Structures are given as structure tokens and as C-alpha cells.
Amino acid sequence: MSGRLAGRTAVVTGAAGGIGQAFARRLADEGAAVAILDLADAADVVHGIEEAGGKAIALTCDLTDPTAVGAARDEVTERLGTAQILVNNAGVYPHQAFDSLTFEDWRRVFSLNTDALFHTCQAFLPGMRAGGWGRIVNVTSNSVALVVPGVTHYVASKMAAIGFTRALATEVAGDGVTVNALAPGLVRTATTEAGPDTAFQAVADMQAIKRTEVPEDLTGALTFLVSDDAAFITAQTLTADGGLVRS
Numbered sequence: 086m087s088g089r090l091a092g093r094t095a096v097v098t099g100a101a102g103g104i105g106q107a108f109a110r111r112l113a114d115e116g117a118a119v120a121i122l123d124l125a126d127a128a129d130v131v132h133g134i135e136e137a138g139g140k141a142i143a144l145t146c147d148l149t150d151p152t153a154v155g156a157a158r159d160e161v162t163e164r165l166g167t168a169q170i171l172v173n174n175a176g177v178y179p180h181q182a183f184d185s186l187t188f189e190d191w192r193r194v195f196s197l198n199t200d201a202l203f204h205t206c207q208a209f210l211p212g213m214r215a216g217g218w219g220r221i222v223n224v225t226s227n228s229v230a231l232v233v234p235g236v237t238h239y240v241a242s243k244m245a246a247i248g249f250t251r252a253l254a255t256e257v258a259g260d261g262v263t264v265n266a267l268a269p270g271l272v273r274t275a276t277t278e279a280g281p282d283t284a285f286q287a288v289a290d291m292q293a294i295k296r297t298e299v300p301e302d303l304t305g306a307l308t309f310l311v312s313d314d315a316a317f318i319t320a321q322t323l324t325a326d327g328g329l330v331r332s
């Protein structure tokens with residue numbers, strides 16, 4: 086497939102639905118061969134990409150398990166070649182007041198939102214560095230700047246992901262690898278729609294752009310960050326939230 090990512094192999098985590106499926110579809114539209122790593126079945130997303138003329142595979146993978154991530158890396162390499170783009174999108178965002186939070190609740194959030202970034206980067210970075218080109222994008226959240234009650238574990242895990250982004254970017258820049266974060270606002274997905282108290286309209290009213298964000302609002306920013314156009318941009322967090330956070 087032609088496009089500005091033609092010849093690239095991209096891994097997108099948590100792309101069976103929600104924001105991740107839009108990322109996978111867009112990267113495939115731009116010409117990348119896409120591997121989806123998710124616990125859930127992503128066959129529909131792969132099918133949609135193939136129908137549009139793109140190339141994709143879906144691997145069942147628990148991203149909190151380093152052995153499973155290593156096995157997924159081996160399979161991606163065998164079937165699509167060395168991955169040069171890694172989009173760490175999978176995440177959980179339960180709401181729970183701090184005084185009812187157990188350490189297990191805390192660890193569950195960190196194990197995916199933060200620890201899994203360690204596992205995927207450990208697995209996929211060596212191939213990028215060896216090839217002298219790589220793009221890592223960690224999906225964080227605008228909630229780190231606009232905190233509401235009930236998300237101490239979530240915000241802490243996403244702030245850790247931002248710190249990880251900055252520090253890792255510093256270590257790998259010499260090998261042609263950039264590491265950035267992409268921070269959505271409140272995005273309409275099956276998960277947020279199922280939330281009992283998701284206040285789409287109230288949030289939209291606070292944004293500069295007064296409509297509810299959808300996954301496709303993030304795909305242009307992602308494509309830019311993983312393209313050659315963003316070669317001199319690293320260690321940054323790009324917030325795409327309709328101007329809710331004005332920094």
C-alpha cells in the first residue's frame with residue numbers, strides 16, 4: 086500500500102476497539118502493516134483493514150505479562166518484519182475514591198498503564214535501534230492536568246508514563262528513535278459510554294471546541310508523531326482534547 090508509512094511495521098496495543106482501533110485503521114491507511122496486541126479479539130478490525138486494502142494481524146496478548154509480550158514480538162517479527170512504530174494505547178481507567186482503593190486496585194491500573202510500557206519497549210526497542218529508526222507513542226491523558234476526584238491511581242499511572250516517555254526519549258534519541266506521549270480528552274468509546282457518570286456534554290461545554298471527542302480526532306496527531314515529519318520532536322506530550330487544557 087502507498088502512503089507516508091509505506092514499508093513500516095506498526096504495533097498498536099489495545100486496538101480491538103475504542104481509540105486503538107481507529108489508530109490501527111489510520112496507520113494501515115497510511116501504508117503501515119499493523120499488528121494489534123490485545124486481550125480481546127480484534128478480528129473485526131483486521132477484517133476492516135484488509136477490506137480497505139491494508140495489511141494487519143491480531144495477536145492475543147496480555148500486555149502485563151512480559152513473556153507474552155516477548156512471544157508477541159517474535160510473532161510480529163516473523164509475520165510482518167521488525168516493528169519500527171509502537172503505539173502503547175491499551176489502558177484502563179476505573180474511577181474509585183482513594184479511601185476505598187486497595188493496593189491490588191492500584192497495582193491493576195499500574196500493571197497495564199505503566200508496567201506494560203516497560204514490557205513493550207523492552208521487547209520492541211532493540212529492533213528499532215538496530216534499524217536506526219523508530220517511533221514510540223504512549224497514550225496518556227489530559228486528566229493529568231485537569232484532575233477530577235476518584236482517579237488517583239489512574240493519574241499517577243499516566244504521569245509515570247509521561248515521565249517514562251521523557252526519560253526514554255533521552256536515552257534512545259541517538260539511534261533515530263523518538264518517544265512521545267499523546268493525551269486525549271474525554272473520548273466517546275464503548276468503555277466511556279458504559280460509564281455511569283460520563284458527562285460528555287458537560288466536558289464538551291468546557292472545551293474550546295464544543296463537541297464530544299471521537300477516536301478519529303486523535304488519528305491525525307498520531308500519524309504526525311510517527312511520521313518522518315516529526316523527526317525532531319521527542320520527549321513531548323501532545324494534548325488533543327479540543328482545547329480543554331489550555332497550556
Ligand SMILES: NC(=O)c1ccc[n+]([C@@H]2O[C@H](COP(=O)([O-])OP(=O)(O)OC[C@H]3O[C@@H](n4cnc5c(N)ncnc54)[C@H](O)[C@@H]3O)[C@@H](O)[C@H]2O)c1
Nearest residue numbers: 099103104123124125147148174175176226271272274276
Ligand atoms: N476514552 C477516553 O475518554 C480516554 C481519555 C483519555 C485517555 N484515554 C486513554 O486512551 C487509551 C485507550 O482508551 P479507550 O477508551 O479506547 O479504551 P478501551 O477500553 O476502549 O480499550 C482498551 C483496550 O485495551 C485492552 N486491554 C485491557 N487490558 C489489557 C491487557 N492486560 N492486555 C492487552 N490488552 C488489554 C482491552 O481489551 C481494550 O481493547 C487508554 O490508555 C486510556 O487511558 C482514553
